[in-house]
Amino acid sequence: MTTFDKREEGFEKKFALDEEQKFKAEARRNRLLGLWAAEKLGISGDAANIYAKEVVAAEFGEGGDAAVVRKVTGDLSAKGMAITEAQVRKEMTELMAQAVAQVKAGK
Template structure:
């Protein structure tokens, strides 16, 4: 293996790791946003679980704009009025929280 090949493989590994980290952070952000929305809509536990699952699944394949539009429509259907700028701020807050959680590492295991 040449030095060039080794560097190429290292760059490829780093790219994969960075993409994985971005995916995990985006998924966590969407989960936090969905949980916030569930509180605003006053959903019960079962309905909230369903909402969070479908919202986070949809968030994987859509951009932020369509995701926020869908969230606004869901909130409106539940009788909660939120503007897109307010939802964007909440999305940014959830993203910052997800990044902070990632830097802090996994929470300690309470059973240990």
């Protein structure tokens, strides 16, 4: 194996690790967002964890961050809470930093 091949393999492994951490951080952020929304909805305990899992699943079922925002915004609006997509996206941004820190810490 040449030096170039070794470097290429190293870059590929780093890329794969970075993508895995990104995926984990996004899933963690969505879980944290689900717990945040559950609190606003008055849901606690096991029901809050179940709701958080539904928020995580929304990304995979309907497609990306937009689906997560739609679910949370829709659920909060259905309970009579005036919340905008921009507010939910702001919370997602704030929670992403927390999620990245948790993933890097191995939590």
